[in-house]
Amino acid sequence: MKFLTGNTEKDIKKILTQYENSRSAILPILKVIQEDYGYISDEAIEELSEILGLKQGEIKEVISFYTMLKTSPEGKYHIQICRNVVCYLNGGKQLIEFLEKEYSVKVGSFSKNKKLSLSLVECIGQCEIAPAVQINDDFYGNMNPEKLKKLLTSLD
Ligand code: FES
CATH class of the missing domain: 3.40.30.10 (Glutaredoxin)
Structure with a gap:
């Protein structure tokens, strides 16, 4: 089942047009996903890896480098x-x-x-x-x- 839908999907497509390659677009895309969903889930990483043509491990590496990116939900x-x-x-x-x-x-x-x-x-x-x-x-x-x-x- 598709996970990244609606405005998130639209924003991802728009960001991809602004960068020369998908690797350069990772960070702004991850920020959009976090803003829309509150955190970056395994499902989002899986789908993003298909969209960007990158390994899930590569995306997880970026996430682990930036402490502002979250992979689990948080309290208010x-x-x-x-x-x-x-x-x-x-x-x-x-x-x-x-x-x-x-x-x-x-x-x-x-x-x-x-x-x-x-x-x-x-x-x-x-x-x-x-x-x-x-x-x-x-x-x-x-x-x-x-x-x-x-x-x-x-x-x-
Ligand atoms: S040691 Fe720098 S903020 Fe705590």
């Missing part, structure tokens, strides 16, 4: 905690423990109400305000469990 608020040494040693570890305890959300998974999801990421370029957290597209720094709780409450 996706929390990314920097696991690099600067953030981790300045309280990042406590933030993870706090989220697990207070919101029952585990790394790589959802909270019970599916509102929050949590992942650990490499440096997000906010080292000067460590420990840094990214929630969806926004960055927050100098975080501690109390500030994080207030922030999450304000997002409801």
Whole structure:
């Protein structure tokens, strides 16, 4: 069964006309798929490999290189905690423990109400305000469990 349909299919065709070869078009196409579906599923990768004439592994390689590309669904608020040494040693570890305890959300998974999801990421370029957290597209720094709780409450 066809997976990439409707506007997604139209956008993919349009992008392909703008690039010399299909390999160069991968990133903008993956961004479109993520915007339309929330993440890039195995079905999407399979179909895209046929459209682009590339191996699925080649597409997965691109996805794994860009942390903004997701291969699984996320909560309404996706929390990314920097696991690099600067953030981790300045309280990042406590933030993870706090989220697990207070919101029952585990790394790589959802909270019970599916509102929050949590992942650990490499440096997000906010080292000067460590420990840094990214929630969806926004960055927050100098975080501690109390500030994080207030922030999450304000997002409801
Ligand atoms: S080390 Fe955490 S943002 Fe750079």
